[in-house]
Amino acid sequence: MNGRVYNFSAGPSMLPVDVMEDVAKNLLNYNGCGQSVMEMSHRSKEFAQIRNDAEADLREIMHIPDNYKVLFLQGGGTLQFAMVPLNLMTGTGKADYVNTGTWAKKAAAEAKKFGDVKIAASSEESVFSYIPKLKKEDFRADADYVHITFNNTIYGTHYSYIPDTGDTTLVCDMSSCILSEEIDVTKFGLIYAGAQKNVGPAGVTIVIVREDLLGKCDASKIPTYLDYKIHADNDSLYNTPNCFGIYVAGAVFKKIKAMGGIAEMSRRDIEKADKLYAYIDSSKLYKCPVKAKEDRSLMNVVFVTGNPDLDKKFVAEAKAEGLVNLNGHRSIGGMRASIYNAMPMEGVDALIDFMKRFEADNI
Numbered sequence: 290m291n292g293r294v295y296n297f298s299a300g301p302s303m304l305p306v307d308v309m310e311d312v313a314k315n316l317l318n319y320n321g322c323g324q325s326v327m328e329m330s331h332r333s334k335e336f337a338q339i340r341n342d343a344e345a346d347l348r349e350i351m352h353i354p355d356n357y358k359v360l361f362l363q364g365g366g367t368l369q370f371a372m373v374p375l376n377l378m379t380g381t382g383k384a385d386y387v388n389t390g391t392w393a394k395k396a397a398a399e400a401k402k403f404g405d406v407k408i409a410a411s412s413e414e415s416v417f418s419y420i421p422k423l424k425k426e427d428f429r430a431d432a433d434y435v436h437i438t439f440n441n442t443i444y445g446t447h448y449s450y451i452p453d454t455g456d457t458t459l460v461c462d463m464s465s466c467i468l469s470e471e472i473d474v475t476k477f478g479l480i481y482a483g484a485q486k487n488v489g490p491a492g493v494t495i496v497i498v499r500e501d502l503l504g505k506c507d508a509s510k511i512p513t514y515l516d517y518k519i520h521a522d523n524d525s526l527y528n529t530p531n532c533f534g535i536y537v538a539g540a541v542f543k544k545i546k547a548m549g550g551i552a553e554m555s556r557r558d559i560e561k562a563d564k565l566y567a568y569i570d571s572s573k574l575y576k577c578p579v580k581a582k583e584d585r586s587l588m589n590v591v592f593v594t595g596n597p598d599l600d601k602k603f604v605a606e607a608k609a610e611g612l613v614n615l616n617g618h619r620s621i622g623g624m625r626a627s628i629y630n631a632m633p634m635e636g637v638d639a640l641i642d643f644m645k646r647f648e649a650d651n652i
């Protein structure tokens with residue numbers, strides 16, 4: 290495959306080859322308009338079409354209702370850690386966070402700068418190896434919102450259910466699982482996701498926000514860029530957006546639509562993950578620290594040998610075979626195979642084949 294490797298990076302991560310080939314074909318002269326999307330005015334009619342299509346296609350594949358706004362912002366998931374409290378922690382000034390890993394913890398720490406944050410539940414005592422079973426009573430009834438991290442990229446866990454928060458707005462970080470499964474958007478007040486894991490190149494952040502949550506902050510007090518309403522009122526064109534990133538993300542949405550939508554992506558993702566977990570569970574050498582099957586991530590498959598030196602050898606030997614970025618996050622070590630939508634089954638098969646040979650040689 291023209292010198293390309295199977296890239297198991299957690300993000301930025303693989304993109305569909307046919308999307309990149311199409312982008313390459315149109316790089317100097319987009320659709321015959323004589324310019325690259327990189328050179329185009331964000332106010333041009335060509336770019337308006339690109340942005341409008343990207344929004345319409347995302348609405349279609351995610352079944353996003355009309356009373357939600359779709360925003361294409363910058364600043365990654367990290368800026369959302371601040372934008373969420375700045376915009377929504379504006380009633381009682383209280384928000385409840387569920388601590389299921391590094392990103393969840395960072396989100397809560399950022400929110401603490403702006404108000405009263407309570408950790409409603411945590412799996413930290415067990416190195417984030419499971420997702421807590423949350424009940425409505427776990428949350429303060431007067432919280433402005435509850436924040437969860439749907440897929441925990443570093444620890445390889447994922448919610449198998451949407452917590453019941455009663456009348457309290459549910460905010461969800463879907464950075465590493467958006468577009469991998471059908472979700473009921475109406476259960477959430479706000480969903481955000483950085484693009485570089487399962488959508489497109491780094492530099493675009495998708496925010497899906499219910500209209501009644503806009504304008505709840507004092508616009509005279511917060512930086513203009515950080516006010517969701519500004520972006521909602523201006524179709525994400527208040528200032529210059531990441532035009533090229535939105536274009537590539539839009540091409541990915543079109544591809545998903547053509548492939549049969551998110552239901553089809555989900556079917557493939559389950560098939561890939563099931564195969565890899567089944568092999569790990571059957572092997573003598575590898576172990577997945579996430580024991581409860583329903584808590585296991587379909588996107589980030591974490592495993593260890595139990596011997597950090599052997600883990601390092603695994604990562605190095607896999608790399609030599611064109612299976613790259615299999616090291617776990619620098620904070621926890623071990624291995625992590627990120628198998629987002631763009632990872633073909635052939636990549637998972639090649640990984641399992643390598644794992645079998647490595648096991649035979651090292652047990």
Ligand SMILES: *Cc1c(COP(=O)(O)O)cnc(C)c1O
Binds near residue numbers: 300
């Ligand atoms: C990667 C990641 C982030 C951070 O995203 P940036 O775009 O790098 O700011 C936040 N949340 C989750 C779940 C992630 O996986």
